[in-house]
Amino acid sequence: MEKQLTKHATGTGYEKEQPEKFHKFLARQRSVFIVAFVGYISAYLVRNNFKLMSGDMIDLYGWDKLNVSFLLTCFTITYGLGKFFMGMLADRISLRKLFAGALGISAIICILIGFSSKFALIAILLIICGLIQGALAPSSQAMLANYFPNKTRGAAIAGWNISQNIGSALLPLIISGLGFIAPNNILLTFLVPGLLVLIISFFLWRFGGDNPEKEGLDSLRKMYGKDGEPNVEEEVDKTMPYWQLIKKYVFFNPGILMVGLINAALYFVRFGIEDWMPIYLGHTAGFQSWQYLTAISVLEWIAVPGSLFFAWLAVKFPNKMTIVGAIGLFVMSGLVFVYENISYSGPRDYIFLLIISGLLGTLIYGPQLIVNILTLNFVPLKVAGTALGFVGLMAYLIGNLGSNWLMPILADHLSWTTSYFVVAGLAFLSGVGYLLLAKRERKAIKA
Structure with a gap:
């Protein structure tokens, strides 16, 4: 334990003054990273399903490329808007609940798309999906920002970033495996990943984090001093x-x-x-x-x-x-x-x-x-x-x-x-x- 605390020394002596509290903080830091990482892998398991299955849906539903382009644009625009508005929401409400809740809703929408065949209905679902999915990147990164000080925040974000590559690579493998089990079954390609992510979202609701203070721990500023939080031009007016x-x-x-x-x-x-x-x-x-x-x-x-x-x-x-x-x-x-x-x-x-x-x-x-x-x-x-x-x-x-x-x-x-x-x-x-x-x-x- 002492070796680990020395490795993560704050430079303010906090780890020696409050060893038990600091050890608890480091444990929460690790668990919050795992939640953000696994959660964002899961986000991709219920995000790109339509894109990967669009060719099969063209054949099955009689669509053309313009139909698919329109539906992809529906998601792209609302996802971009969702990132902004949900990012604002992330600053005002529980990050843990927003992240896990948005992931669970995304999973439900993914399942509903699998049961849908109407063009207009799928367009509406993708619009909603884009808005909801927009919450996942800001809330997961904000969680990390609240638990990692200046010198390790960049490494935490960099490590988190590969979750999107893993998620993007896993979903085609899952869909390919389902294709061997039940060829041409579009429903399964939405239903199975959706159910899996829905289950994961319950665990993330339980183990996610907002910030150390809400868990009875001290702030990054108190533990690490000026090395705890970003050094903006001047001290932030808390009454603003x-x-x-x-x-x-x-x-x-x-x-x-x-x-x-x-x-x-x-x-x-x-x-x-x-x-x-x-x-x-x-x-x-x-x-x-x-x-x-x-x-x-x-x-x-x-x-x-x-x-x-x-x-x-x-x-x-x-x-x-x-x-x-x-x-x-x-x-x-x-x-x-x-x-x-x-x-x-x-x-x-x-x-x-x-x-x-x-x-x-x-x-x-x-x-x-x-x-x-x-x-x-x-x-x-x-x-x-x-x-x-x-x-x-x-x-x-x-x-x-x-x-x-x-x-x-x-x-x-x-x-x-x-x-x-x-x-x-x-x-x-x-x-x-x-x-x-x-x-x-x-x-x-x-x-």
Whole structure:
């Protein structure tokens, strides 16, 4: 126990003055991380079901691609809005109840979609699902922000970030397994993951956390001193109304506005590559479906150790993640052109594609997780949920929708090279944006 406390020493002597209380805090810190991590894996098990089954639903329900595009847009827009409004809610109510409750409702909606065949009904359910799912990222990250001090908050967020890769990779495996058991049974692909996540949500309701003070523990500020919470420009006025807080520290915060723009650009890069891989690699680069599907899977799986590498960097350089992110994005900018020039002429090209896909996964998700770290480091904990939601709103309404529409328009009217030139350019500009935030990051987090 003493060894563990020394490892997590606060620098204020708190761990020696209150050893039992501090040990209890560390135990809760670990359990809260597990709740946030497992919960966000579960979020993806009831989020992408429609996207993965859309081809089968076209065949079964007589839809066309525009029907699917409309339904995906319904989710994308409301998910972006949901991140913002639910992020605001996360600052006002119990994080534990919001996170577990939103996950449970998402599971129920997923099950209902499985029982639905009417286009309009599925559209309504996806709109509701987007709004509810929007609560999960801000509330889970805000939980971590409330239990991890400055020097380990970045590592906690970086570790949490790989949950989305694991969830994205697990759901296709679950659906594939169900396909062997009951071929062409669309209901099971929504029902089984939905029931599983519904059960998980009950455990998360029990073991989630809001903040240490609500559990009879001391605040991060008391335990770690100034190293406990983000160092904003001045001491936060605790009597300031909530709306004035978010106006000052979110809407008119230059650091948050810059982070939001970077996040929008990175989401364009992410979805501009991932969502268009099947069409680009299959229709233009000459790869077969099993080859590009494997490449997509490799991108997600390699992103896991890649993100862990960035998590390790967050521990080593807690106030230099902007520099790390910028370097990664400059490399990514060049790698996009390598990817765009791949075409299939033999097995070597397939192996090369897998290598490039793995590198892309690392350089997409690694620099992107830094957005969440910076967001939490640039605002007081009281408005962490709103800040995360605001940055997420910009990502989906500008970045994701932009890639959905601009990529195919440029490819059809000019060329795929033009589309990927935009992707590479945004990656490079995002790296420049990170460098512009380096001084602010060092001020917020003292090494």
